[in-house]
Amino acid sequence: MTEPVSVDRKGLAKAFAASLTGTALEWYDFAVYSAAAALVFPLVFFPDSDPLTGTLLAFSTYAVGYVARPVGGFVFGRLGDVIGRKQLLVITLLLIGVTTFAIGLIPGYDSIGIAAPIILVTMRFCQGVAVGGEWGGAVLLSSEYGDPRKRGFWSSAAQIGPPAGNLLANGALAVLTLTLTDQQFESWGWRVAFLFSAVLVGFGLWIRLKLEDTPVFKALQESGERSEAPISEVFKTELRPLVAGIMSRVAPDVIYALFTVFSITYGTQKLGFERSEVLTAILIGSAC
Template structure:
C-alpha cells in the first residue's frame, strides 16, 4: 500500500475551536471523576472503608485502592488504542466518558465498611478499576483529535488545551469538596457530604457526552486509513517499529506523573495528618495551584511551538528535581504564604512538562499507530509512577519521619525526565505527513 505523503488541509478555525472545546470539556469531566477519588482517598476513604487501621495506615490502604486505578490505565490505553487506531478516535472517546461517569456515580452510592463490611472496600476496588480503564483510553483520544485537526506550526498550543483539562478537573474536584467541607461539620461531611461530588458526575457526564457527540472523526485518521489501510495490531506495530518512541515517552512522563500526584494527592494528607493544617486550607491551596496551572499550561504549550518541546520540557523536569526540597520545607512551616507558594510553583513546573507533552508524545508515532503508541507510552508509566507515588511517599514518611527522602525520590524522577527530554529529537513544526513517511506501511 502507498505511504502517506501529504496531510489534509488544516480544519477551519470554527471546526478546530469546536474540537478543542469538546476535548477540553470532556477531559475536565473525566479527570474530575479520577481526581475526586484521589482527594477523597486523602480525606475520607481511610476512615470510612478502612476504619480499624491507624490514620496513616488507613490512608495508605485508601491510596492502595487509588493506585489500582493506575494499574488499569495501561489496559485501557491498549484496548482503546487498538480500536481507536482501527475504527476511529470519536467512538472510543464517547465510551470512555460513559464508563468513567458511571463508575464515579456508583462510588457515591457505595455503602461503607460499617454497613456491609469487607464488601465495601471490594466494591471500591472494582469501581476504581473501571475508572482507571476508562481514563486509560481518554487521554490518547482527546489529544489526538486536537493534534490531528490542527496545523503543525501551532500543534503544541492546540494540544495544550486538553492538557489544561486535567488541572481543571482537579480544580473542579477540589472546589466541590472544599465547598462541601466548609459548609458541613466533620460528622456530616463523613456521613454523606463526601458523596455529593461523586453523584454530581452524572450531570457532568451528560453535558460532556452532548458536547462530544457532535464532533466529526479526525480527518487525518480517515486519510491514513484510505492511504495506508488499517493496522492489524497497532499496539504490536508501535512496539516493534517505535520502541525508542515508547521509551522516550515513558521517560518524559516519569517526573511529570510522580510530581503531580505527590503535590495534588499526597500533600493533602501530609498537610492534614503531619503538619496538622485544616482540611479546608489544604483543599484551598490545591484550588489556588490548580487555577494557576490551568493558565500556565497553554502558555508553556505555546512556548513549545516557538522555542521547541525539548527546552520547555527540560526546564520543567530539572526545576521539579530541585523544587521538591523547597516544597516540603515550605509546607512544614505551616505558614499560609509558604504553603501557597510551594503548591503553586510546584504545579507551574509541572505545567512546563504537561503543556508540551501531548504534542511531544503524539509526534513520536505515525498516524496508523499513534493512538496505541501514545497511549502505551503515556499510560504504562502510571503503573510505577503516579500510582505508587503517594504510597512510596507515605512509606518513606512512616519509616524516616522526614520529607527529605520524598524530595530525593522526586529529584531522581526529575533527572530521568530531564535526560529523556535531552535525548528526544525536536519535533516542533514537523507535519504528520513527514512523521508518517518515516514509517512506511507494510
C-alpha cells in the same frame, strides 16, 4: 502516510473545546477520587485498621488507577483506530462517569463489610482504564483536526484538562467542607462530589456528540492504510522512544500525586490544617 485533510476553523474550535472539556471532566472524576482517598476513604472503607494502615490502604486503591491507565491506552488506542476518535471518546466519558457515580453510591465497610473495598477497587480500576483511553484519544482528536505544523499547540488542549479538573474537584470538595460539619462530610457529604459528576458528564457528552470524526481518521478509512497490529509494530520499530517517553513521565506524575494527594493527608494529619484550608491551597495551585 495519508495526508491530513484540512478543516474549517469552526470544526477545529469544536475539537479543541471537546478535547479540553472532556479531559477536564475526566480528571474531575479522577481528582475527586484522589482527594477522597486522602480525606475520607480510610474512615469509610477501612475503619478497622489503625489510622496509618487505613491511609496506606486508601492510597493503594488510588494507585490502582495508575496501574490501569496503560491498559486503557492499549485497549482504547486500538479501538480508536477501528471505530473512530469520536465514538471512542464518548465511550471513555460514559465509562468514567458511570464508575465515578457508582463510587458515590458504594455502602461503607460498616454496612457490607469486605465487599465495600472490593467494589471500590473494581470501580477505581475501571476509572483508570477509562482515563488511560481518554487522554490519548483527546490528544488525537484535537491534533488531527489541526494544522500538522501546529499539532503541538492544538494537542495542548488535552493537557489543560487535568489542572482544570483538579480545580473543579477540589473546588467542589472545598465548598462541601466549608458548608458541612465534619460528621456530615464523612457520612454523606463526600458522596455529593462523586454524584455531581453525572451533570458534568452530561455536559461533556452534549459537546462530543455534536462533533464529526477527525479528517485524519476519515482519510485512513478511505485509504485502507490502517495498521493491523499497531501495538506490536510500536514495540518492534519504536521501542527506544517509547521507553524514553514512559520514563519522561515518571517524575511529573510522582510530583503530581505528591502535590494533590499526599499533601492533603500531610497537611491535615501532621500540620494540623483544616480540610478546607488544604483543599483551598490546592485549588489556588490548580488555578495557577
